[in-house]
Amino acid sequence: MSTGTVAALRRYPVKSMLGEVLESVRVTEQGLSGDRVFAVLDEEAGTVGSAKHPRKWGALLRCRSRLTGSGAARVELPDGTALHSGEAELDKRLSELLGRRVSVSDSPPETGGGVLERAVPEYEGGVPDIVRQRAFTDGTGETITSGRVAAGTFFDYGKVHLVTTASLERLLAVHPAGDFDARRFRPNLVVDVPGGGPGFPEDAWPGGALRIGEVLFRVTVPTPRCVVPTLAHEELPADPGIMRTVAREHRVPVLTLGRLSCLGVYLDVLEPGTVRVGDTVTVPHSA
Template sequence: MVGSVAQLWRYPVKSMLGEQVAEADVTERGMLGDRRWAVLDEETGKIASAKTPRLWRALLSCRATAGPDGAVVLGPDGRALADDGLTELLGRPVTLADTPPPGASLDRSKPDQVLARGLDADVEADVVRFGSAAPEGTFFDFAPLHLITTSTLRSVAALSPRTAIEVERYRPNLVIETAEPGFPEHSWVGAELRIGDGLVLRVIASTPRCAIPTLAHGELPRDTYALRVLAEHNRVPALPGLNPEPCAGVYAQVVTPGRVRPGDHVATG
């Protein structure tokens, strides 16, 4: 036993605010309804992501839910937004897409440069291509599930001047209640997790953090310590051969699909 499921989250539109759910079906394509849609920049053909705050941080002022007829996007004032409303809000021509274009990619601004130069600075960026550890045709940056522990959240809060951190900043699918101090999920990399009655996940990598946790999320204000704490206290190699990066949480793939609910036991197997 390593803990139990504390919370479940999904984010129907990539880089928008998500929704907490009471239970969820999980398949090899991730949690049902998670990252099902994304905003496409019509000028560049790239996926819009708040990983580039200079252009796209306003995405985090929108809330998305998965409706029976598609994504429902609510703007900062609570009104429903279609493509023209998103274009006006973001200041660039965009459309809501349900399928990644061929060779889909996004820009990930260097987080250390964003911290040093500010949100509006034109900083260097890495190009992230979809599908390296996720099923084809999905909008996941790397893998279909992201997990974080309450131990990690408590550790970041204790090291922050605010003595608090909001789980929404790290955008996990599963929040795992754990008692072990520090950042225990990094030790799960390479292991399988058995959750509830049948769900089995394989943890494949620690999660390097971008600038997104530092940004305003809806009513949550900007908090640079959501990244600074990790940069100072939890730099680990996300993948073999890479330099250590600020990390929080882990990525996982689905070995055996299943249903997950808060309270489900989590064990390594």
């Protein structure tokens, strides 16, 4: 059964930096080729840089990363300077930008996962209640929680992230003053699903399969949202109303974590291949 078409493909070679738009991409069991293969690490604290803690790492969203033909990351800094991963000057300039000693690494922890800090949002469903109870205030004055990236990767959880145009349009309809540009939610796949339905069509997908181009995906869980969609992205201004709207309109059960504010779904890769803009998204009869 046809569900929609791929409207956009994006990858983010350096975690929490702006990424690049693609027309096609190879997808392996580890996700989109070149996606989140680098991260900025705090040399002293050992934490993984993530804009989920905006006071500490928000400046990463003012940088853009692209993958080069040799597999390095080309990073464009806020002043337009372009440097490559592995260059000492890049680490120096990022350290100056962030106010702490950092380096760009392509070596995620093999076991245990690197420490990942997240600001605790004020809106309901931003974090599980049990996690909110363990929150603490750090040196920046921000209330945060601390977790870990998935072992052997720089992913928070899912390997591939998908959002639908139908869900974005549903949110815009109830908060027309907001700009629900897909870029705010940092998806790998934006799927154009024809309107006219109840909205949030991906709610019915977890546990099933999606065929997108050559690739067969398993839909795992809804994607819980953090503060990142409220931050400025390129020309999109900061807008706290974005996540307040998600929290009001779409809190759904996620595993055993309770009802969380979600948009989109995470995918695992069952059969690798290539995905292209314009590919049809189908639900196989055997799913």
